[in-house]
Structure formats: structure tokens, C-alpha cells
Amino acid sequence: MRREIKIGIFLAGTFLILAALIFIAGDMSTWFQKPGYDLSVLFPTATGLEKHAAARLAGVKIGYVKDIRLDQRKARVVLAIWPKYQVPKGSRATLASIGLVGERYIEISPSEQAEFLKPGETIEASAAIGFDQIGSLAASIGDELKAVSQSIRKITDEEAQQNLSGILKNLNAFTQELGEFLAANKGGLETGIRSASRVAQEFDQKLGAVSLSLDETLRAVKGIAAENQESIKSNLQKLEDVLTELQESVRLLRNSLEKIDRGEGTVGKLVQDPKLYEEARETLGTVKRTVEPLSQMRATGHFRADYLNETRKYKGTISAGFYLTPRSFLLGQVVDDPRQKGFVYSVQAGMRLGAVAPRAGIIESEFGAGVDFLVLGDRLMFSLEGFDFERDGGPHLRLTSQFALLRYLHLVLGIDDLGSDSRREIYFGLGLGTR
Numbered sequence: 001m002r003r004e005i006k007i008g009i010f011l012a013g014t015f016l017i018l019a020a021l022i023f024i025a026g027d028m029s030t031w032f033q034k035p036g037y038d039l040s041v042l043f044p045t046a047t048g049l050e051k052h053a054a055a056r057l058a059g060v061k062i063g064y065v066k067d068i069r070l071d072q073r074k075a076r077v078v079l080a081i082w083p084k085y086q087v088p089k090g091s092r093a094t095l096a097s098i099g100l101v102g103e104r105y106i107e108i109s110p111s112e113q114a115e116f117l118k119p120g121e122t123i124e125a126s127a128a129i130g131f132d133q134i135g136s137l138a139a140s141i142g143d144e145l146k147a148v149s150q151s152i153r154k155i156t157d158e159e160a161q162q163n164l165s166g167i168l169k170n171l172n173a174f175t176q177e178l179g180e181f182l183a184a185n186k187g188g189l190e191t192g193i194r195s196a197s198r199v200a201q202e203f204d205q206k207l208g209a210v211s212l213s214l215d216e217t218l219r220a221v222k223g224i225a226a227e228n229q230e231s232i233k234s235n236l237q238k239l240e241d242v243l244t245e246l247q248e249s250v251r252l253l254r255n256s257l258e259k260i261d262r263g264e265g266t267v268g269k270l271v272q273d274p275k276l277y278e279e280a281r282e283t284l285g286t287v288k289r290t291v292e293p294l295s296q297m298r299a300t301g302h303f304r305a306d307y308l309n310e311t312r313k314y315k316g317t318i319s320a321g322f323y324l325t326p327r328s329f330l331l332g333q334v335v336d337d338p339r340q341k342g343f344v345y346s347v348q349a350g351m352r353l354g355a356v357a358p359r360a361g362i363i364e365s366e367f368g369a370g371v372d373f374l375v376l377g378d379r380l381m382f383s384l385e386g387f388d389f390e391r392d393g394g395p396h397l398r399l400t401s402q403f404a405l406l407r408y409l410h411l412v413l414g415i416d417d418l419g420s421d422s423r424r425e426i427y428f429g430l431g432l433g434t435r
Contacts, residue, residue, distance in 0.1 A: 036063060036082040037119035041093040041106065044125075046075035049095060054105040055079045057087060065106065079106060079123075086116040092126040236301040236320055240434070243299040257284055298323040306412060306429035313338040315427070327352045335364055363387035366396070379404040383414075394419050408432055 046068055055063040062085040067078040081087065090111030097104050108123065117123065182189070261284065300321035307314055316336040323329045333346035348370070350359025360369040368387020374380070381402045388396040400414035410431035417423040 036080055036085075038066065039079045039081055039087060039117055039119070039121060039123055041077045041079065041123045041125050042071060043075045043077060043095065046077055046095070048097070048104040049077065049106075050104070053103065055081065055108065056105060057085065057091075057108045058110055059107075062087075062108075077106065087123065089113045089115045089117055091117070091123055093123045094126045233303060233318070236318070239320075240299050240301055243297070247297070254288070257288055260284065297325075300434045302431055302433035304410075304412060304429060304431040306414075306427045308338075308416070308425055308427050310425035311339060315429075319433075329357075331359065331361075337364070340364075364396075368396075393423075402431060408434065 049065065049068060051065050051068060053065040054061050055065060063079050063081040065077060066080040069076055069078075087108060088111045090113045091108050092111075093106055093108045095104060096107040109126070261281070300319075300323070302317075302319040302321075304317045304319070305314055306317070315338060317333055319331065319333045321329055321331045328351050329349070331346070331348045331350065335344045335346065337344060344365040346361070346363050346365075348359045348361035348363065350357055350372075355374050357372040357374065358369070359371070362368070363370065363385055364387060366388040368385060368389070370383060370385035373382045375382075383398075383400040383402070385398045385400075386395050396417055397419040398414060398416050399418055400412065403411045405411050412427075412429045412431055414427055416425055416427055
């Protein structure tokens with residue numbers, strides 16, 4: 001066989017294989033894209049749309065048609081969106097064509113919303129008029145024109161003309177009466193209009209004065225709150241001193257009761273009388289059981305300032321704790337968060353179980369729960385909190401670590417809203433006080 005024939009057969013076979021690959025694979029660009037996520041659109045009809053058709057956002061190709069299936073009486077079109085693209089919520093999808101009879105594809109008109117659709121969600125569909133619908137629309141318009149023509153024909157008959165003439169006469173008479181009424185009451189109407197205008201001006205002035213007074217009141221309230229921050233801190237310190245003195249007094253009272261119980265001193269000798277002794281002992285036992293829980297009470301106070309790395313603002317927290325027993329405690333907080341309007345508060349109850357201290361209640365004005373892990377003799381504490389469980393995008397989760405550098409000085413490092421990619425941020429700061 002000649003060399004030229006062999007070369008021709010080889011080239012023909014190569015072209016046939018290449019054509020078959022192009023026919024089977026379609027748009028081969030999808031092979032070289034990383035697997036993305038699925039979104040779907042529900043159309044009344046998907047006539048002319050094929051698998052692997054392009055999906056475009058504002059004219060830019062962002063994926064392709066992965067599947068077309070019947071969902072009840074509508075066509076559900078599943079789109080495979082490449083991972084580097086995101087579709088805003090509120091966007092609308094339409095069936096479009098390249099030219100009048102060109103290839104069909106999905107065109108997505110983006111919205112102005114800041115949030116994006118999640119995998120598996122559905123894009124709203126917009127009705128689009130295709131070339132194959134123009135004929136039916138034209139027929140519908142023809143029917144409407146025919147109905148209008150019949151209505152006009154009915155209006156132009158003799159009876160309708162007489163009715164129209166009567167309406168015009170009545171309208172003319174009403175116009176004359178209205179003109180006479182306005183001429184007769186011109187002065188009163190002008191006076192009423194001027195009075196209404198004066199009342200509106202006075203109301204606008206009073207409204208401005210009330211608004212100014214309200215602004216001044218709000219500024220005064222903010223000033224009082226800022227001035228009393230140091231006072232609140234001082235009062236918490238005084239409360240801690242009072243509780244410390246009370247604890248010392250209870251300890252001294254307990255020592256005296258123990259001496260009396262051993263028969264020491266005048267009172268101790270007096271109770272040597274068996275009958276009186278038993279009565280006094282029962283009384284002292286009751287007093288001891290009543291006073292002993294008071295000696296175990298302990299109060300804590302803590303002020304913390306955190307720097308939010310992403311927001312670039314400071315967050316302040318004032319905490320006050322009260323240990324009813326060595327294991328159970330109450331915790332209250334007032335938080336000044338620059339990301340929220342005004343102050344928020346926290347009120348929680350918990351229990352110490354070894355190195356673990358679970359707690360629950362109100363966290364930053366929302367229901368939540370948390371758990372603390374204390375190690376290194378309580379010098380290092382890790383806290384995990386979760387609250388605002390009904391928030392869009394999942395609950396608010398926070399991880400915090402505190403290390404006691406000195407007895408009353410703590411270093412703080414944590415991650416706020418660690419469950420949200422858009423709102424997550426690292427914070428660090430200092431804390432002063434006892435825990």
C-alpha cells in the first residue's frame with residue numbers, strides 16, 4: 001500500500017475520533033473545572049433547553065445545566081455552579097437564546113442583596129417570551145382587538161349616543177353649579193386654606209422642638225451612663241470588701257461556738273448542766289447550720305476590655321459573680337458591644353463539677369448556654385458559649401481563653417462567631433478583677 005494512502009487513512013480516522021469525542025462530550029470546558037455546588041430553577045416549560053447548556057450570571061458563564069427533570073407539572077432545571085462563583089439571594093433566572101433561533105441557555109439576573117444562595121437552594125424563575133410563543137401572543141392580541149371593536153360598535157348606536165348626550169348635559173350643569181359655589185364662598189375658602197397652612201407650620205415647628213428635646217435627652221442619658229462606669233466599678237469593689245468582712249465575722253463566730261461546745265469559758269461551764277447543756281447545744285446546732293452556708297458564700301467582680309480585630313473597635317464587659325456554695329454560682333454581666341445598639345446583658349446560673357463548670361441562662365440578651373474548663377489551678381480557663389439559636393445562619397458561637405498573668409490581671413484571646421464565615425473574627429484583651 002502506498003505511503004500517501006496510509007497517511008490519508010490515519011488522518012481520516014483521527015478526525016473521526018475527534019468528531020465523536022466533541023459530539024459525545026459537548027462543552028469540554030466543564031471537564032477542567034472543579035466540582036461546584038448545585039442550584040435549581042423551576043420553569044413552567046424548558047422547551048429547547050439541553051443538558052450542558054451554559055448558565056450565565058450577568059452575561060458571564062458561571063456553570064452549566066447538570067440535569068432537567070419533571071417536578072409535578074413543571075420542569076426542574078439543576079445547575080452546576082463552579083465554586084469560585086456565588087449567586088446573590090433574590091436573583092431571577094430566565095430561559096434565553098443566542099439570537100432568535102440560537103442555542104438556549106440560562107441567564108441569571110443578580111439582585112442587590114449581600115447574602116448568597118446556599119447549595120441546594122432554588123433560584124426564582126422569571127417568565128420569558130420565546131420565539132415560539134410570539135404566534136400565540138399575536139393570536140391573543142387579535143382576540144382582544146376584536147372584543148374592543150365590538151365594544152366600540154355598541155357605543156356608537158343611537159341609544160348609546162342619547163345616553164352620552166344626557167351625561168354631558170348633567171356634567172355641564174354640575175360644572176356651572178360648582179363655579180357658582182366657588183364664587184360665592186371664595187373668601188371663606190381662602191381663609192380656611194390660610195388657617196390650614198398656618199396650623200401646618202406651627203405643627204412643623206413644634207415637631208422640630210420635640211425632636212431637638214429628644215436628642216438632648218438621649219445625649220444626657222449617654223453622658224450619665226459614661227460618667228457612672230467608674231462608679232459601678234467602685235461599688236462592685238465595695239461589695240467585695242463587705243462580703244470579705246462578713247466572711248471573717250462568720251469565721252470568728254464559728255470559732256467562739258466551737259469553744260463553747262468544748263466547755264471553755266463562762267458560757268461553756270454554764271452548759272455543763274446536762275439539761276441546760278442539751279437545750280443550749282440544740283440551739284447552737286441550729287444556729288451553726290444556719291450560719292455555715294453563709295461562710296461558704298463568695299463574690300467576684302471582673303472588668304474586661306477586648307479589641308475586635310476585624311471590626312477594629314473595643315468591646316467592654318463588667319461581670320459580677322456570686323457563689324452560693326463552693327459548687328453553685330450566679331453570674332451577671334453588662335456588655336457594651338459596638339456591633340449592637342446600646343448595652344446588652346447576661347444572667348446565668350451554673351455549677352462547678354471538678355474542672356468543668358456548665359452554665360445556662362441569658363447571654364447578651366439572648367437565651368444560651370456555655371461551659372468553662374479550668375486547669376493549672378484555675379489560672380487557665382477555656383470557655384465555649386452558644387446563644388441566639390434562632391438567628392439566620394446558625395447560632396452565635398464563641399470560644400474564649402483566659403490566663404491569669406497575675407492574681408487580678410488576666411490575658412484574653414478568643415474567636416467570636418466561629419460558626420459564621422462572614423462574621424467570624426479574632427479578639428484579644430485584658431481583664432481586671434477576680435473570677
